[in-house]
Amino acid sequence: MPTAPPTQRTTVIVGKESTGKSELAAALTGQSPISSNIQGSTLACESYQTGDDILIDSPGILFRSDTATTRTALAQLQAHDTILLVIKATHVDDDLTDLLPLAAGKQGIVVITFWDKVLPSDFTRQVVRRWEQASQVRFIPVDARHLHPGQRLQILQSLQTPAPFPQQWQPIPAGWRIEPVPTWLEHPRWGGLLAIALLLLPAVVAVWVANGVAGVLDPLLQAGLAPLAALLSRLPSLPQEILMGRYGLITMGPLLFVWAVPTVVLYALFLGAYKASGLVERLTVALHPWLRPFGLSGRDLVRVIMGFGCNVPAVISTRACSGCSRQTCISAIAFGSACSYQFGATLGVFSAANLPGLVVPYLAYLTLTTLIYTHLVSPKAARSTHNTLMIERRTFLEVPRWSAIWRETQGTLNQFFTNAIPIFLLITLIASVLDWLGLITTLAGLINPLMGLFNLPPEAALPVILASIRKDGLLLFAEPGTLSVLTPLQILTGVYLAGVLLPCLVTALTIAREQSVRFAAALMVRQAIAAILFSLALAWGGAVLG
Template identity: 30%
Template sequence: MRIVLVGLESSGKTTLLKSLVSKEVKVQGSNVKGSTSNVFEVKEEQIRYVDTPGIRLGSELVSSQYTEKMADSADQLWFVVRGTHFKTELEALEKIFSFNHKSVALIVTFEDKMDRESLQALHDFKAKTKFPLYVMDTRTINSSVGKSVIQLARFVTSSEIDELANLPIQKVKESPTLFQKRVIGPYLALFTVLSIYALPIFLAYQFSKKAEGFVGLNILRPMKSWFSTFPESLKTLLFGDFGLFSLGIYSFMWAFPVVLLFGLAVAITEESGLKDRITDSLDPLMRKVGLTGQDLVPIISGFGCNVVAIQASRSCNICTRKNCISVISFGSACSYQLGATLSVFGASGNIVLIIPYIFALIVISLIHVKIWNRRTMVPLFQKRESFLQWPSGQILWFRIKPVISQFLLQAMPIFLIICLIVSMFELLGWLDYLKNFVAPLLVVSGLSTEIAPAFVASLFRKDGILLLNQGSGSVLEQMAPGELFIAVFLCSTFTACLVTLMKIMKELSWKDAVMIAGKQMTTSIVSVILFSILFSMYE
């Protein structure tokens, strides 16, 4: 049996699915609207549960195409509506889907936030009509509820739906916050989001700075001593300028805390509902650059992982999606990129550069999308009222665990392979050819050819920026702060990493991917040239 869950954004479909099945669900429900951006299916015994992307009122979303297709294939169709917004959401779903062509069930979520009179009206209606209706708090139910709903599901009549829609169900309003203030709200939201994501960077730097001396004295020095009698070629591979141990351990120490703490910050803001309030409030500012407040959700997600963020852009309006992807590609510094940047700035003694760096990424990416996509017609943005809540430790760990796993099992192994390849280039004398190949671009940008390995590596993965730490920081010591800033910015923005470009190609087309990459290269080069002129004026 195939059971498809449909509902508006933030109605609780994914959290419901997680509670219904006994096996671990890899997709975590979220209090932020649009958190499910693709179809997700899980099999439990002989039943296939299908979670679909949320519908948004008055908007033409890419993800809606997936939802409608899955609804047609269902044996049972479960409609999920928030009890706090019962009439609005029921009416919206009734306009999109047919309630009397399939066996259906109506799941009413957010029971804990509904008033007593509304709950009583629903229970009385169910008792009188035997309507396939369940009222629940999806965070507290267990898997046995699913079997009960399956048995209760049936064909319903139009008159039953009409009677249900006329029940005296009261709408529950969200608690007002300063984010709703017309004048100060957007600027307060912008300050809040910058503060939230600056905190993990600050804490990670404090930890890594203190750990640096310990690692060098107690780990790297004994290892170098132990390998002192080995062949020079092996010592170059392990402890050279791009050594597997010398650069790998050092880079892990700087990158991992950022990945961990940034992942925690993202999880907290999403699961608490704070991100929802922020995106609603920032809509007026986002519209000025061809985006909506909702588009900010995948953009912020890009600071965790660009690939995940581009998939999440399916929850964007069709007409603004390319704009959103352009901003993600240019300015959403993934956690690996942030960790590498923090490592380079910290090792050079110029950690304060992280502030103008992040500011430049945000501002220039918005200018970039505004210049290249001036004709985009931005649709009206309908705010969805969400509720602030304390995220549970279990949910936070569920969200952080894959971040840690991805870093340890994917990101770091690939970076270590990059270290080995560049070390081999150094042994074979090929680094000079590499430097000569990219020299024209670096010269135009006012940079030394010494950054060539980091620049080329960053085209494949953004944590390739860590190669600027070559020679235990000796190259960094020779670079002025302005030159270092330009080098990191160029490596970060010249193009998206290869994996991100492949994801753009898959989600859009190869032509769109080429166009986005070409526009990004142009903006990046123009930006670094302007930075070079600006810094030269103050030397």
């Protein structure tokens, strides 16, 4: 007779945001955590298997909010009987008051994370022991980042014999509450300015380093490619066009490697360090009061900042935004979050034109127009002074662990090499074939009157169109034939228009999936109208001023 399979127990890990649920799930199952110091970083439930048990890591619950992530967590809580309740040692009383009613009627254990922030003493241990005696539920205090093998075993064993959570139990308050130490970011006058400076730092460093790296690499690469070019000139006309034509692989490829790669790597490292240290959260708290007139909360700004790496994960992470501002936040990411490919390509174009300083007016105009656009598309309620901050408490600043920074960076780099580069190569291939067929001249002729509206020559049409597929398509502006006919103002206008006219194709598809095709279509029409108006203002306003 076949033996019955052992029964699997499913336990849901539930708790407020950033209380260490993901870290704990990973430590219990021996997997590496995908967590970061961003509140609301787990967006969907993730299953972990350990022996016969299944642990479900749920997104953090944000009280008095309507975020999609909170709804997901509450649905998981409803669906399962055994729960591992996570409460934060620094705010034990608040967490118990808020979470115990949700656990009533279920069975499970309580793990107190961030125990490393509580001074070990007889008093603290006694408080925990009294709760255990009064409720008959296990309370296990841990530092989830450094779970001892003994604690791991204790938690897993306690989960085998979960106790019911008492129905109406009022625990004796522990009486302590530990808040993170204030920093300069919380300074009433300078905090906001410091936050802006820290926000701009990655861009400034990226410009500086990318210029330095390109200065060294570009001549080397060009010298290395020269003999190859001589060899390839004997090829038939189509392969020659594809490899060495105006938009050819060898003509455009080095620009991508020399400009986009250092920018992508640097942005990834910076974002990784900012996220893992808790700095992003602190920045957004400091900037929240300044953002309200634009209908965004500090919480949304975190997502817009994350869009600097790539807009796609940033759009997905808006699931943790309030329903009231989520669509505004998505619109802001699609419009103004210059992803690292877009930024790298922009730097490449400015530098190929020998005008690296253009990055300053570019970023200033992009920021200004994004704020105007966001203000216009946000609902009035989001701009009201009653729109209080949807971040429950200040995060603890930690020295970021190298492993955490590397994990963030690796994700971005993987995406860059497996997604971005192949699509960029495809773009150059399509452009080369179109050019070889003579279609680009015909197309440019058709679009000519439109480009003329922006005071741009017909050559600008192709980069603008291709940048709507992928943002680094705007590198095609750096093609020498195009650059030689453009004035600095025209370069600025062209790069701005190509950057903001439409979100890249993958971002647009993500928005459609996260919201609806209808919302994505409306967003694209709205964004295109705004981009056209802002570009007209730049082209003609700049010409009048210049």
